[in-house]
Amino acid sequence: MLPLNGDRFLFYTWVSANRGVLHDTKGVLAADGTAHAALVAPPGFFPATFVGSELAFAWLTTDAFDFASNPARVLLVP
Numbered sequence: 001m002l003p004l005n006g007d008r009f010l011f012y013t014w015v016s017a018n019r020g021v022l023h024d025t026k027g028v029l030a031a032d033g034t035a036h037a038a039l040v041a042p043p044g045f046f047p048a049t050f051v052g053s054e055l056a057f058a059w060l061t062t063d064a065f066d067f068a069s070n071p072a073r074v075l076l077v078p
Contacts, residue, residue, distance in 0.1 A: 048049045
């Protein structure tokens with residue numbers, strides 16, 4: 001089970017994978033089971049009221065064996 005809230009931001013990251021500010025967010029794991037993804041947001045992408053908020057990110061696999069990570073929290077800074 002994915003340890004995240006099913007909110008609009010989660011939906012945005014799902015439908016916008018590998019587009020816009022979401023880099024390498026959908027793909028294939030390397031042979032050693034690793035992958036890297038990034039959220040590269042330009043200034044003003046998040047409203048100023050979000051500064052100081054935390055976002056939680058997690059990964060999941062959707063192949064024959066489904067796995068999900070623990071959430072990683074990211075603090076939004078100016």
